[in-house]
Every structure is written in C-alpha cells, then in structure tokens.
Amino acid sequence: MKSELTGPDERTVVRRWARHPRCVARARADLRTTLASWGLPTVEEVALLVLSELITNAVRHARVPGRQIETRYLHQGDSVRIEVHDTGDPHPRLMTPRPEAVHGRGLFLVDALADQWGVTPRAVVGKAVWAVLAIPDDERGSTADGQLGEG
Known part of the structure; x- marks a missing residue:
C-alpha cells in the first residue's frame, strides 16, 4: 500500500497498491478492516x-509499467461501492466461461454477486471497474462505532 486517504466523513477509503499479485491479499485485508469499522459484517x-x-x-491485465492500482471503498448509506482503478486501456468484457476454462470467471462472478457493476473511463488514462453491493436493511442504520443511527 503506497498511500492512505480517507474521506472527511470516514465513508470513503482510497488506497494505492503496487501492481503485484501480493496486493490482492493486502487489499482484501484492508477492505475487511474497513467493513468492520463501518459495522457491515x-x-x-x-x-x-x-x-x-x-x-x-x-x-x-493492466500492464503499464510503474503504475499503481487504486482501490476505493465507498459507504453510500444503503450500499457499498467497490472500485478498482488502473491505467490499462482494455475494458473487461463479461463472458460466460466454458466449464473446462481455467480463467475467465472473474466478471461472471462479479455479475452474479453484485447488485450493479460497470466500467467507467478515467479522465487521463485507464478505467475504473466498480461494483455496488446492497446493505441489508437491518445494517443500514449502523455507524462506525456500531451504534444504531437515525435511519
């Protein structure tokens, strides 16, 4: 993780990662901590x-040397938005994987699990691939300290 930015409302977390396979586990651990702090188990x-x-x-797939990957986690009241920004130009495509395929299931799973997902071009170079997950009604009033908020 290269830098840490948290929004003023503590409902937006931005991290930058070296483009390396180890960042996947590190980003997962970071998201787990973030969701716990938001009271969203x-x-x-x-x-x-x-x-x-x-x-x-x-x-x-985003093979631009020296460029980082950025993750953003946004608590949006009734949902959590997960964004992954990279500098690669190819936009991912949803495909139905063949049963014998070793790769190609990622977006298929995202499509099945997320309430919404998509790809947004970045202003200069690259893209953001994002997914939105609805928060169950009984957790929507939670705050960072675990107390119930006012709806």
Missing part, C-alpha cells in the same frame, strides 16, 4: 470476493 464475504476478482484482473 454481512456484506463482507461477497465484498471480499468481488474485490478479489476486480483487483486480480487489474494486476493481470
């Missing part, structure tokens, strides 16, 4: 799998 399993797929794609 029920979305953790799905969120970690979605992040793993998105960041693995960035490590594998």
Whole structure:
C-alpha cells in the first residue's frame, strides 16, 4: 500500500497498491478492516470476493509499467461501492466461461454477486471497474462505532 486517504466523513477509503499479485491479499485485508469499522459484517464475504476478482484482473491485465492500482471503498448509506482503478486501456468484457476454462470467471462472478457493476473511463488514462453491493436493511442504520443511527 503506497498511500492512505480517507474521506472527511470516514465513508470513503482510497488506497494505492503496487501492481503485484501480493496486493490482492493486502487489499482484501484492508477492505475487511474497513467493513468492520463501518459495522457491515454481512456484506463482507461477497465484498471480499468481488474485490478479489476486480483487483486480480487489474494486476493481470493492466500492464503499464510503474503504475499503481487504486482501490476505493465507498459507504453510500444503503450500499457499498467497490472500485478498482488502473491505467490499462482494455475494458473487461463479461463472458460466460466454458466449464473446462481455467480463467475467465472473474466478471461472471462479479455479475452474479453484485447488485450493479460497470466500467467507467478515467479522465487521463485507464478505467475504473466498480461494483455496488446492497446493505441489508437491518445494517443500514449502523455507524462506525456500531451504534444504531437515525435511519
């Protein structure tokens, strides 16, 4: 992790990672900690799998030397948005993997697990691949300290 930025409301977390396979596990651990601080344990399993797929794609396919991968986690009240920014130009495509295929299941899983997902071009170079996960109704009032908020 190269730098840490947290939004003023502590509901946006931005991290930058070296484009290396080790960053996948580190980003997962970081997201796990973030979700715990937001009091969102029920979305953790799905969120970690979605992040793993998105960041693995960035490590594998965004081959711009010396460039970092950026993750953003946004608590949006009724949802959590996970973004992975990279400087690669190719936009990922959703494909149905063949049963014998070794690769190609990442976005298929993201599509199945996320409530929404997509790709947004970045202003200068690259893209952001994002996914939105709905927070169950009983957790939506949680705050960072675990107390119930006002709806």
